[in-house]
Amino acid sequence: DVKVTQSSRYLVKRTGEKVFLECVQDMDHENMFWYRQDPGLGLRLIYFSYDVKMKEKGDIPEGYSVSREKKERFSLILESASTNQTSMYLCASSLDFYQPQHFGDGTRLSIL
Amino acid sequence: ELKVEQNPLFLSMQEGKNYTIYCNYSTTSDRLYWYRQDPGKSLESLFVLLSNGAVKQEGRLMASLDTKARLSTLHITAAVHDLSATYFCAVDKLLGTSYGKLTFGQGTILTVHP
Incomplete structure (x- = not known):
């Protein structure tokens, strides 16, 4: 089975901090994705990556950046955290663009 | 901009009854996925629908795709x-x-x- 592991289930940070969310997949998948999930809005794509060192903006990239230095690891960075970035963050990976995405358990991030 | 709307947003069902969840989308696409999420858990892939008229069934759930109507349904049988x-x-x-x-x-x- 595919395993997508997010480093933290819960995280509390302060406004203005630089925040790193880490995601690792163990199935040699080409594509990796970061979403945020908010009640009533479903999941919204922040960034995705289809290869090492490659990245593409999703629908809501403002205030975020990403890093993919190794195939198995995809990091989401909040450059200067703000309270409106309090949310559930989900990482996903897929073998290619014709396969369903496999999701991690999520990181519930609170910015105080 | 692609918009995807589900209906209803809340569904309270009695055991044994049937019901349908609708998924409408605003621009042309022939690829649609259904996922399930349990409270506090991750999303689990249920169905992948890749063409007009596609129908997939797993247990009490059946999903279909009508790309002309830009509509997918998830039917629940005997909940x-x-x-x-x-x-x-x-x-x-x-x-x-x-x-x-x-x-x-x-x-x-x-x-x-x-």
């Missing part, structure tokens, strides 16, 4: 408590020469009670 969860549809739109950018619906919270 049981174990089906209580949040269900998402997600539409995949061709970008250049590849897919992969999913747009999700808001989710339908399904509760099945005795």
Whole structure:
């Protein structure tokens, strides 16, 4: 089975901090994705990556950046955290663009 | 801009009854996914629908896709408590020469009670 592991289930940070969310997949998948999930809005794509060192903006990239230095690891960075970035963050990976995405358990991030 | 809307957003069902969740989307696409999410858990892939007229069934759930109407349905037959969860549809739109950018619906919270 595919395993997508997010480093933290819960995280509390302060406004203005630089925040790193880490995601690792163990199935040699080409594509990796970061979403945020908010009640009533479903999941919204922040960034995705289809290869090492490659990245593409999703629908809501403002205030975020990403890093993919190794195939198995995809990091989401909040450059200067703000309270409106309090949310559930989900990482996903897929073998290619014709396969369903496999999701991690999520990181519930609170910015105080 | 692609918009995906699910209907209803909340669904309370009695065990043994049938019901349908609808997923409408605003622009042309022939690839649609259904996911399930249990409280506090990750999303689990249920169905992948890749062409007009596609129908997939797993247990008490059946999903279909009508690309002309831009509509997918998730039909629940003889509901049981174990089906209580949040269900998402997600539409995949061709970008250049590849897919992969999913747009999700808001989710339908399904509760099945005795």
